Amino acid sequence: MISLIVNDREVCTDVAPSTPLVDFLRINQRELGTKIGCREGDCGACTVLIGEMKKGALVYRSVTSCLMPIINVNGKHVVTIEGINLPEGLGAIQEHFLEHGGTQCGFCTPGFLMALTGHAMGDAELNYYNAIASVDGNICRCTGYKSITNAIKAIVIDLKKRDRKNPIKWLVKENFLPEYFLKIEEKMAALPPSKIDDAGATLIVAGGTDLYVEEFNEMITADKIKTIAEREDLKGIKITGDLVTIGAATTVEEMRNSEMMGKVFPELERQSRLISSSHIRNMATVGGNIVNGAPIGDITVTMMAMDATLQIDNNGLKRDVKLKDFYSGYKTADIKEGEILEFISFELPNKDTKFSFEKVSKRTYLDIAVVNSAMRLKFKSDTIESATFVTGGVGATVLSLNKVCEFLKGQKISNDTFRKANEIAQSEISPRSRAEYKRLLVKTQLFGHMSKAAPKAISLEALV
Ligand SMILES: Cc1cc2nc3c(=O)[nH]c(=O)nc-3n(C[C@H](O)[C@H](O)[C@H](O)COP(=O)(O)OP(=O)(O)OC[C@H]3O[C@@H](n4cnc5c(N)ncnc54)[C@H](O)[C@@H]3O)c2cc1C
Ligand code: FES
Numbered sequence: 058m059i060s061l062i063v064n065d066r067e068v069c070t071d072v073a074p075s076t077p078l079v080d081f082l083r084i085n086q087r088e089l090g091t092k093i094g095c096r097e098g099d100c101g102a103c104t105v106l107i108g109e110m111k112k113g114a115l116v117y118r119s120v121t122s123c124l125m126p127i128i129n130v131n132g133k134h135v136v137t138i139e140g141i142n143l144p145e146g147l148g149a150i151q152e153h154f155l156e157h158g159g160t161q162c163g164f165c166t167p168g169f170l171m172a173l174t175g176h177a178m179g180d181a182e183l184n185y186y187n188a189i190a191s192v193d194g195n196i197c198r199c200t201g202y203k204s205i206t207n208a209i210k211a212i213v214i215d216l217k218k219r220d221r222k223n224p225i226k227w228l229v230k231e232n233f234l235p236e237y238f239l240k241i242e243e244k245m246a247a248l249p250p251s252k253i254d255d256a257g258a259t260l261i262v263a264g265g266t267d268l269y270v271e272e273f274n275e276m277i278t279a280d281k282i283k284t285i286a287e288r289e290d291l292k293g294i295k296i297t298g299d300l301v302t303i304g305a306a307t308t309v310e311e312m313r314n315s316e317m318m319g320k321v322f323p324e325l326e327r328q329s330r331l332i333s334s335s336h337i338r339n340m341a342t343v344g345g346n347i348v349n350g351a352p353i354g355d356i357t358v359t360m361m362a363m364d365a366t367l368q369i370d371n372n373g374l375k376r377d378v379k380l381k382d383f384y385s386g387y388k389t390a391d392i393k394e395g396e397i398l399e400f401i402s403f404e405l406p407n408k409d410t411k412f413s414f415e416k417v418s419k420r421t422y423l424d425i426a427v428v429n430s431a432m433r434l435k436f437k438s439d440t441i442e443s444a445t446f447v448t449g450g451v452g453a454t455v456l457s458l459n460k461v462c463e464f465l466k467g468q469k470i471s472n473d474t475f476r477k478a479n480e481i482a483q484s485e486i487s488p489r490s491r492a493e494y495k496r497l498l499v500k501t502q503l504f505g506h507m508s509k510a511a512p513k514a515i516s517l518e519a520l521v
């Protein structure tokens with residue numbers, strides 16, 4: 058039995074744990090305001106908010122409910138568009154959408170309103186840039202974005218006065234949320250304990266953002282699944298001595314917002330905005346990206362360039378595998394049924410280490426890479442002591458270009474070094490589709506990495 062709160066009411070259910078949350082809400086709960094557009098995480102029509110206790114505080118995140126197994130909301134608060142309605146009249150966000158003509162057919166509108174409500178309740182600085190970013194996973198097909206962005210501008214002005222210490226109380230007072238939100242913490246604490254039988258389950262689910270897209274039938278017909286999304290021991294990031302360790306169930310958004318990771322990779326916060334959307338990053342895990350083994354996985358590329366080691370658990374027996382040795386073919390990895398990737402660790406970069414990530418996709422946001430790559434260079438003075446260069450999208454798996462790395466050892470960055478490194482890189486890759494274009498992207502991304510590491514030592518002439 059799974060127990061949760063849907064809007065203002067307690068719900069206990071025996072539906073299969075892999076039931077997509079959107080179907081549970083629409084079919085079992087008759088909350089029909091949550092829409093289904095694509096069922097692939099791409100449109101945001103199914104966006105809802107999930108509230109849970111973290112470090113003693115009730116926090117909310119936006120998710121696409123089409124990719125969320127109901128088991129992952131056990132013990133939590135699920136808020137649908139019906140759940141932000143006031144007893145009378147429109148709420149503040151709804152009012153601004155109406156006033157600025159931010160809705161026509163209305164199909165996308167619940168998703169936009171939920172995403173913006175999540176922003177209003179969240180920790181991020183309440184400014185226009187972040188408010189726009191909060192709807193990066195929402196698509197409108199008829200209104201035209203100008204009226205939506207005008208509504209968002211007005212919402213941001215209202216939110217400037219929000220109380221940081223007690224946002225929910227302020228949002229209730231200012232008609233952003235109905236009053237029942239003030240009692241949710243109490244209600245969550247009073248939920249009956251849930252009983253979940255996952256003994257013998259072999260299908261491991263974390264965020265579900267790959268599984269529900271790629272294995273939809275297997276997911277919805279599964280009697281049992283083992284979720285690791287809620288395993289607290291597999292969440293979080295720690296630095297011990299010179300080792301960074303990331304729990305496999307840490308979400309991409311948690312990693313993006315981690316102060317610790319921000320110190321290690323100053324560009325991470327900005328660059329991770331290029332990974333999927335806020336709603337997907339709020340569910341997608343670091344471990345899921347690696348085990349899924351897509352040849353364009355952004356986290357996989359990043360972690361392989363850091364020469365990461367994976368710790369895998371097989372019923373208590375632990376083994377370590379280097380990520381660069383993990384894949385043997387397209388989506389074929391060194392992990393057996395029932396094994397769980399627990400931790401990903403890599404050496405803490407120091408001041409002599411330069412790390413860079415590049416991604417080119419058909420559109421800037423909410424798209425997978427055509428080619429992505431990452432490079433780590435360790436310098437002694439201006440000489441490269443060791444290098445890793447990893448590319449995605451140019452082979453059956455994410456590739457570590459070892460010959461380039463060998464060549465770079467002992468070199469100084471210059472136009473000639475770049476030209477030679479590119480020649481070697483081109484011989485190591487074998488893109489099948491759009492080969493010429495992808496080869497050009499590898500060349501320009503390699504240039505990007507090297508010029509970020511030593512901007513004065515290399516010039517655009519090297520590309521000609
Ligand atoms: C709209 C959309 C946009 C996307 N954009 C991007 C993008 O820009 N860049 C990108 O890289 N990816 C993108 N993805 C892919 C996806 O979000 C990521 O790969 C994500 O990190 C997968 O994590 P998850 O927790 O959701 O994995 P799940 O779907 O839960 O699992 C994926 C696979 O890994 C296995 N698994 C998960 N965790 C473990 C574990 N700890 N141990 C053992 N097995 C495990 C599962 O059994 C499954 O086989 C996108 C997906 C969607 C739907
Ligand atoms: S239905 Fe499109 S994101 Fe869920």
Ligand code: FES
Pocket residue numbers: 159160161162163164165166196197198199200
């Ligand atoms: S109002 Fe019609 S899709 Fe946005």
